[in-house]
Amino acid sequence: MGGSPVDWWVVYRPRFAYEGSAVATTFHSTRSTTDSLTAKQAIRKGIADDGGLFVSDQLGSTKVEIGDLAGKSYQEIARRVLGALLPDFTAEELGACIDAAYGEQWSDDRITPLKPLGDDFILELFNGPTSAFKDVALQILPRFMARTTPAGGDTDEKIMILTATSGDTGKAALAGFADAPGTAITVFYPEGKVSQVQELQMTTQTGSNVNVAAVEGNFDDAQSAVKRIFGDKELAAKLAGDSHVVLSSANSINVGRLVPQVVYYFSAYAQLLEQQVINVGDEVEFVVPTGNFGDILAGYYAKLLGLPVKHLVVASDKNNVLFDFLTTGTYNRQRPFFQTISPSMDILISSNLERMLYYLSDGDTRLIAMLMNDLKNWGTYEIPEPLLAKIRQLFGCGWADEDQVREMIADCWEKNRYVIDPHTACAYFVAQQMPHDPLTPRVILATASPYKFPRVVNESLGFDANGTDFECMDVLAHETGTTAPAALRGLETADVRFDTVVPIDGMESFVEQAAKAL
């Protein structure tokens, strides 16, 4: 049978080992199958050594029962969904993590309430402690981390979370990890590219294990530098030897960050059942404000677990690299970067897309490694036509420019008396634009409280936007009869603890200093 042994292996190895529950769920890189990690190990490690993201080939072999979802609490649904995704956590461990993560710190006891919005529905993901959807994952990730154990047996080992943030991740990660046992956290954000409220949320964070610095560059620069730091074996050895510190990630490349987001897709479905909008088995469509592709990827995971998802619609802002990719099959990051009024979606490299490509190419690690290599070397890659066709059967796409975002904030308020933030407005716009089967309920994911972006929201609604962000919050509250989340309004008088600005090539030594100080 000719060819090298390597070719033979590639052609004939069974790509997915669906052997039922007898096989423990293991994770390996999207770019090779050599690793074999448990979920706990994958969560502790964050990213694979070859730069790939951890995936499990057992995903979808255990389905989540949906027949009796109506009436189940968020916490009950979480136990079921996370039990299927993280089988090496015991039911007791998961229960403890879930109860601590989804408790009193949420302002709505449904955690992610579903509300009617005209003919559609809105799934509010922003009722957590930092008013952004990232709380859903980052309230539980530190609890997962605390239940993992050091690989090398160093019981003094501390995990230092290292995160580059375009705004919301940083605060949500800080809030989740502040004073969490056995952990520390260092957050980098692009200087001058997040809102006043977002910046204050981070620079006022309390806790003895937290560090924050602004970076001279944009989000992609910061994220690329963080990825380089993760790949630096010399630094890793130094940190382990001198400070007993290992680095890990809280970006949505971490499995433990991604899988909690699968839960709210099931929760949305449960609420549609409860409100008698659908019957069990009916299909639903989700429109998702997208940046790093974590949120919408969780919707794909939900579908693999058995949720009847008809379409997942990627909504982008003016940085529409995903729209171009999904319409042409060519991913090209060589393009102007726009700083927009939806900063958490200002992203040119959508990291989690790699996982979607992995699953939809039936686990073709060689293809993924090649594409990601092209992206690194040339800033662009092209996927085979049949793969694009397969992706397009499930994923729709659209994007909104900044004028359209402002118009939609006004449109949604006028039509529904409901205030949306600029990220959610991208999805609202795309939903208005796309053809829609009226028999398939459509859920728009609302990813941030409008009070995180009060100036833009006021400008869009024609309210006074001349004062500080805090004056804007008061105007917004007064004009709309809504209330600012207390934690946001209180930032005005909170103490600023961090004011360091570092160049891109100073990030590594900042991390070293932070580790030494632990």
Ligand SMILES: *Cc1c(COP(=O)(O)O)cnc(C)c1O
């Ligand atoms: C992070 C974020 C997004 C994008 O989510 P991804 O998982 O990165 O695609 C959208 N909106 C808001 C408000 C966010 O914070």
